[in-house]
Amino acid sequence: MKAWMLDEPGKPLALCDEPVPEPRRGAVLLRMEAVPLLSYTRAYLEGKLPYAFPPGPFSPGTNGVGRIEAVGEGVFGFRKGQRVAVNPYWRADETVGEPEQVLIGLTGISAGSAPMLADFPHGTLRELAEFPVSTLVALDGLETMSSTRLASLGKFSVPFGGLRRGRLTAGETVVVNGAGGYFGSAAVVAALALGASRVVAAGRRAQALAPLVELGRGRVKSVVLTGDAAGDVAAIREAAGGGADLAFDMVGHASDADATLAALRSLRRNGRLVLMGSMEVPLPIPYGEMLINNWELIGNFMYTRADYLALVALVASGQLSLDSVDIAAYAFAQLESAIDRAGSAQGLQCTVVSSEVERGWD
Template identity: 45%
Template sequence: MESIQKTMKAWRLEKMGGKLELKEIPIPEVRAGSVLVKVAVSGLVSYLKSYTEGQLAVYNPPPHEFTMGSNAIGYVEAVGQDVWHLKPGQRVVLSSHITARENVKSPMMILLGITKNGDTALLAQLDWPDGTLAPYVLAPAETLTPLDGLEQYTDVQLSAVTRFVVPYGGLLKGQLAAGETIVINGATGSFGSAAVFLSVAMGSSKIIITGRNKTMLAEVAQKAGPRVVPVVLKGNPQEDALAIKDACGGGADMAFDMVGNAKDPNSTLAALFSLVPGGRLIIMGSMAVDLPVPYTYVMINSWSIIGNFMYPKDATRKMLELVKSGQLPIDVIEPQVFRMAELHQAMDAAASAGNLQNIMIDCQS
C-alpha cells in the first residue's frame, strides 16, 4: 500500500434520494479473500439517476453513506490472504453480483454498490457496501475474472462485457443449444439487444426479435446478421404469437423475455404462446404488472416458465471465450466515456442512451 496514496475521491450517496457528492475517503485496505482493484472504467446502468433520486422503491441500498457503482474494468492493485490466482497488475472485469460463499441452501446475495436481495442479505451488504465509482474498490476475489488473452481490446471496449453477461446468464439458465430457434422479446433494450448477438454466437439457427419499434428492430437485425428476423408486435397476444410462429417456421424452442418496465403482459404472453410443445420461457425483464399464466395451456404443452436473476459465478469466464474466438463482437456496443467530475451528465446520458450504447466513467480522470 506504500506505493499508492492513502485517500481518494469517490462518489458517495447519503441514501436513495439523499445527498450525492464527490468526497475524499480512505483507500480501502485488503483483507482475507479480497482484492483491491484500481478501477479503469465503470459502466453506468440506465436507471442510476432515478436510483440516486430515490424513485426506485424496490431497491435496498446500504443503510449508511456508500460509494455507488457496479461493474467495472480494472487492474489488480493488491490481494489479501486466501487469494491465490489473481496477481498485481493483472487486468480484470469486476462483477457486482456477490453471493455468499457458504455451502447453504439459500445463500444471501447483493449487487455491489446498488442493492441487496432482501433484509436477510444485510450482513453481506455491510461487509461489501462500496461500489466502483472511485479510483479503487475492494471486492471479493470471486467477483473478478482475468482478462488475459484480450490485449487487443482497450479497457473501454472491454466494458461491453458487463453488458453481455447479464442476458448470458439467462441464456445459460434456459440451456440454449446450438441449432435451436429462440424468440427474444424486448430486443430493442440494452440487455435484449445484447441477447441477440449472444444467441448468434451460441449457435441459434434462427433468432426472432420482437418489439414495437420497427426501426430499432431492423437496426439490430442488420447488425446481427441473416439468422435474425424482426417481428413488429401489434399488442394482441394471439395475433402476435401467430406472427412469431410464422417467422420461426413453426414455433420456438425457447423464448427469452427481457422487457423493460412493460405496463401490460401482452408481448410476454405472445412469446409464451409461440413456443413449441416442451418449449421454455426465460423471464429476466422488469415488467410492471403480473403475468397471467394460462394454466391449462402450460400444462398441455409441457411448457417451462423459468425466472432468472443475474448469472452464475463462472458466466463471465465462459463468455470471454466467445469474445476470444471472435464469435461475440463486443465492438457492436458504442462506448461514451465521461470524467469522474461529470457523473451527473453521464447519468443523464445513460438514461437516454440507445440500446447499443455504453455510458461509462473514467475513474482515473
C-alpha cells in the same frame, strides 16, 4: 483517492477525497479503469426504486473493469497488475440451502443480506475499490482490447446467464422479447454467438430493432409488437419459421403481460421460456396450454461465475464481438453528464465512465 459518494437516496452525488483501503483477507483492491452505467442510475440515486440501499455514505456502481492494485491474504488465483472485470452479484460462499446475496454498489437481494451490504458497501465509482475475490472475473486473453470496450461485458452478462439457463443449443430458434432494450439487445447478440440459427427480435419500436436485423446478416428477424395478442403470436411464429425452441423475456417494468404471453405462445411443443425482466403485473399462466405443449417456464436471476467465464471465452475467441456496442465514453469527473446520457440510451448503446478518456480525476 477520489470517490463518488452518496450520503442517502435523494441527496446529490459528491466527488470526495477518501482514504485508500487495505484489502482484507479474501479481498482485492482494484484501480478502476472503466465503469458502465445502468439506464436507471438517475432514478436509483433519487430513491425512486424499491431497492435496499447500502448504509451511507457509499459509492454506487455495479460492473466495471480494473487492474489489481493489491491482494489481501488468502487470495491465490489473482495477481497484482492483472486486469479483471467486477461482477457485482455477490453470493455468500456458505454451504446452506439459500445463501444470502447482494448486488454490490446497488442493493440487497435476500431477506438477510443487510450484513453483506454493510461489509462491502462500495461499488465501482471510485478510483480504488475493494471487492471480495469471488466477484472478480479474469480477463486474460483480452490484453489488446481497451477497458472502455470491455466494460460492455456487463451489458451481456445478465442475458447470457439467462440464455445458458434456458439451455440454448446451437441450431435452435430463439425469440427475444424486449429486444430493443439495454439487456434485450445484448441477448440477441449473445444468442447469435451461442449458435442460434434464427433469432426473432420482438419489441415495440421498429427503429431499435433495425440495427439488430442488420447485425444478424439474415439470422435475425424483427417483429414489431402491436398489442393485438393473436396477431403478435402469429407474427412471431411466422418470423420463427413455425415456432421457437426458446423464448427469452427481458422486458423492463412491463405494465401488461401481453408481450410475454405472446412469446410463450410462439413456442414449439417442448419449448422453454426464460423470465428475466421486471414485469409489474401478475403473469397469468395458461395452465392447459402449458400442459398440452410440454412448455417449460424458467425464472432466472442474474448468472453464475461459470456463465461469466464462458462469456469472456466467447469474446476472447472472437465468437462474440463487443464492437457491436455503441459506446459513449465520459471521464470519471463527468459522471453527472454520463448518467443523463445513460438514461436516454437505447438498444446496443452503452454509457461508460473511463480513466481512458481523461487520465486522473481532476
